[in-house]
Amino acid sequence: MTTFQIRNLSKIYGTDNSKVVALDDVTLTIPKNQFVVILGESGSGKSTLLNMIGCMDKPSTGKILFEGQDLTKLSKAQMTEFRKNKIGFVFQSYNLLPDLSALENVKFSTELIHQSPEGAEQALSAVGLKDRATHFPGELSGGEQQRVSIARAIAKKPEILLCDEPTGALDFETGIKILEVLKEIQVTTENTVIFITHNKEIAKIADRIIRLRSGKILSVEENLSPLAPKEVEW
Numbered sequence: 001m002t003t004f005q006i007r008n009l010s011k012i013y014g015t016d017n018s019k020v021v022a023l024d025d026v027t028l029t030i031p032k033n034q035f036v037v038i039l040g041e042s043g044s045g046k047s048t049l050l051n052m053i054g055c056m057d058k059p060s061t062g063k064i065l066f067e068g069q070d071l072t073k074l075s076k077a078q079m080t081e082f083r084k085n086k087i088g089f090v091f092q093s094y095n096l097l098p099d100l101s102a103l104e105n106v107k108f109s110t111e112l113i114h115q116s117p118e119g120a121e122q123a124l125s126a127v128g129l130k131d132r133a134t135h136f137p138g139e140l141s142g143g144e145q146q147r148v149s150i151a152r153a154i155a156k157k158p159e160i161l162l163c164d165e166p167t168g169a170l171d172f173e174t175g176i177k178i179l180e181v182l183k184e185i186q187v188t189t190e191n192t193v194i195f196i197t198h199n200k201e202i203a204k205i206a207d208r209i210i211r212l213r214s215g216k217i218l219s220v221e222e223n224l225s226p227l228a229p230k231e232v233e234w
């Protein structure tokens with residue numbers, strides 16, 4: 001079973017002299033219910049690819065098929081609808097609202113898409129922060145704030161969780177905890193996690209490792225024995 005089938009995808013930013021080929025003829029299949037890492041150096045096109053998959057932006061050419069539907073053909077309104085219904089995003093920066101408590105931050109996004117409020121509480125429990133629900137972002141550590149942002153992303157139970165270097169701003173120990181939370185969520189909710197990183201060690205926890213270089217796919221590796229996050233060292 002696949003989620004995304006990406007065909008001959010290219011993205012060119014700018015024009016003429018300022019032209020940057022961020023993705024260059026990428027063809028790729030992303031299976032369902034896997035923890036997928038997209039690995040590459042800074043500037044290799046990882047965020048660009050994630051943004052296309054998450055319907056944040058459109059490619060210059062190529063197709064992204066999701067359950068037979070070509071996402072590149074969607075209108076702006078349909079792209080927004082797709083993001084709301086299917087995708088959770090976790091970024092390196094937590095982007096929490098400072099005047100809302102942890103629970104309110106999670107509820108704020110779930111209410112926007114008409115989900116039941118208990119989803120927010122469940123999500124905070126899932127990331128181990130039930131007892132910090134009334135705390136404000138300023139009262140939480142970086143790792144805890146990232147866990148709130150993960151709760152916010154998963155509260156609507158998205159089929160696909162897109163993670164853009166979510167451990168990038170965290171120390172090693174905290175980063176491992178975040179990986180544990182994400183891995184557990186992927187296994188228990190059977191969703192698809194696509195996680196981008198430049199860190200080769202983190203890639204070892206993935207079921208599938210897609211290497212990007214200069215906007216092209218370098219390799220796709222099926223990892224039959226992924227490491228548990230606590231076995232990873234960097």
Ligand code: ADP
Nearest residue numbers: 013020022040041042043044045046047048049
């Ligand atoms: P990564 O996530 O691997 O660091 P990106 O996808 O952010 O890579 O960037 C790929 C290339 O596209 C880089 O050369 C970057 O400078 C360029 N790029 C990304 N976004 C834009 C943009 N909005 N306008 C122009 N160039 C961009």
